[in-house]
Amino acid sequence: MTVAAEIHETSPQKLLAPVLSAFWDEPRSWTLETYLRHDGYQGLRKALGMTPDDVIAYVKESGLRGRGGAGFPTGMKWQFIPQGDDKPHYLVVNADESEPGTCKDIPLLFANPHALVEGMIIACWAIRSRRAFIYLRGETVPVLRRLHEAVREAYAAGYLGRDILGSGLDLDITVHAGAGAYICGEETALLDSLEGRRGQPRLRPPFPAVEGLYACPTVVNNVESIASVPAILNKGKEWFRSMGSEKSPGFTLYSLSGHVAGPGQYEAPLGITLRQLLAMSGGMRPGHRLKFWTPGGSSTPILTDQHLDVPLDYEGVGAAGSMLGTKALQCFDETTCVVRAVTRWTEFYAHESCGKCTPCREGTYWLVQLLRDIEAGRGRMSDLDKLADIADTLNGKSFCALGDGAAAPVFSSFTYFRAEYEQHIKGRGCPFDPAKSTVWADQSHPEVHA
Template sequence: MKSPETTRRVREAMSTQLTPILSRYWDHKNAWRLSTYEENGGYSALRVALERTPEELVAEAKDSGLRGRGGAGFPTGMKWGFLPPPDGGPRYLVVNADESEPGTCKDIPLLMATPQFLIEGMIITSYAIGCHHAFVYLRGEVVHVYRRLMQAVQEAYAAGYLGKNILGSGFDLDITVHAGAGAYICGEETALLDSLEGRRGQPRLKPPFPAVAGLYARPTVVNNVESIASIPPIMGHGSQWFTQMGTDRSKGFGLFSLSGHVTNPGQYEAPLGITLRELLDMAGGIRAGHELKFWTPGGSSTPIFTAEHLDVPLDFESVSAAGSMLGTRALQIFDETVSVVKAVSRWIDFYAHESCGKCTPCREGTYWLKQILTRLEAGQGLPGDIEKLDDVASNILGRSFCALGDGATSPVMSGIQYFREEFELAMTTPVDVSFPPERSTLFAKESVSS
């Protein structure tokens, strides 16, 4: 085990530079083709993995400290280990590619540029957990990504990486790519499973958890795209290589998605623990002539941060200690031209629309949040509206059936916490007067002719 001093030195050395691993050859010609992947060492990790026992692979995943890259940050190897002992029946791997939260945009580029990372990771993971039929649940609107992923799966079959007796190992695996119908709620793992089974996508009561009774009531592992895509590098280089990056409790690297009012938005692959200040330096800073006002560390469902949080290490523990969540590392950057009230109102429009309606706190709560924020945006606030916003959000938090309701409260409560004066101003002054739309390129309403 590394000493605290060694860990500190490694972290200081790594956190100021990018670590292109999954994104290393995104700019190569035909990066998505199997031939390009193999030229860059693709499927060498699979060959190594097939020489080991499934138990050794699960242990390697645990030793790496890889935590889920889909938002919750649950240890990946531990999730694999939750599966009950084999009973002769099937067990499944389901990859959650239903990326749809505002600001989150890492899995789609990864699948578009290098889908074979995911496929190799799925084969290794399936071998480790005893799965012979794995699924990718992809957001249906991204037709171009769906076609590319389907082509990648076909290439893997043709090369002998999928199907019967993979590479002469005796291990069989089929992969099915399923296109969802565009419901944000299906990003919740049990709603995804219901949708995959052909039912309406709504979260299930837990327990039982998917590890015990998941897809078709069989033991199931549900992992994010980036989590599974990180498996080949880990198995190829070893868990110790992975633990040299990141922090003590947040190991490894990740894709940080910078969007909004930043000079060079895009994907920045770096060790966990890097700060927004460092990422902004690499991205050319805030757009010329402006300054940072607020930002999200993990997408719209995480409490917002301000310029005071520029030096918070972007790892699970540090972000949580500062009052937010690392989530999907979707860093939405907003400068001083943006109204916090308008930004929060847009996000709540989304959550109210995407609530599945199964539980009262989320269904009714997001509706009332939307009504109040619409009034404030128009400068028509009623006495007590700000307190009512906080009260409604407090009654959703921790009481909704799944995390969608909790996520909807995050921008409301943190917005009031850090920018209460803007909400008070909006009680009597329309937001578009305080923050003219022409000043900002974000959140300007489009005029719709009837």
């Protein structure tokens, strides 16, 4: 029996795997004192007793995959850093959480910042780095203050600075507050912003592992990826692999939001299903049913109630035609207009496009114009083909993944809800608003009236 199948047969109450979130509800959970009571910095002590190459191999063998979206193996990313090149090596943590629906890194940093700090020290030991940066979304001032305090506590306790725990490792961490741009979540745009330039994606190759921050070898990791490392070192790679699925092992944070009874963060093994998460959270809001949802934020293709039992790991969601992404599970009930939702998402991507490449700069603008016309009842049937054509021009052809993210809601909503677009056009308005549509009384679309 696969791990996913075992999860499917387990009662919802036993599915949670609190590791990163184990003591979020304790008083002053963010302090070093609390963190030390929960095996804090024990993983670091074990890592410092190993060679850097052995640490990389250990994390690689654990199967930890990046928790920021693409799911690239973390240990393999560390392994790409060239050694013996006489250049400084840098670690940069991407805490610029901007994807609509994604809200896991900010509460993690707010409640348990030392997990990130310890993970960064381990990662720097592995890649032979003496300088690390946390690039935080600057609007989150309370989180910024807690990160600064956690770094200060770590320096005072000897976990940062010179000759950490007698290992010979010298390390300084800088917390940098970004100015607030979605594009800076893209790793090369983040590096440009960190260097003081306008945040725009770089041409690759060269990749950051070869020429990253200040043209030196750089690892860019997500907050949750790095914060998961201390537990792996402390409790063992076999323990980590005992959770999740074969190709997607371990625990992770699922952000459940939208029309649900109990939104929030649910830490569980990879491979759990949305049906099980809804069972734990109280289901959809009373009297309503699930219509569509995103498995990893608005840039991932939407799924429907047909996919409630899809294992929420990288392979399972991929086989269903979407991406696990940041595990931002936005759930929408039958009262939601798909055209309206896709229009709002697309407006966001058009606003946040850096304008560097023509497909994204022009494509997102024209997607918004067409979608607004359709939502308002001014659309024509030929507009649907135009939407598909523009989305195809964006997908895989823009400078960075923002274009792919803007195209994904359009393509996937056409797959499952093209009839709803046609209703807007034929009825000259939104069928979910009786004051603006001539097809409100049309009983051939029961989802409109549910």
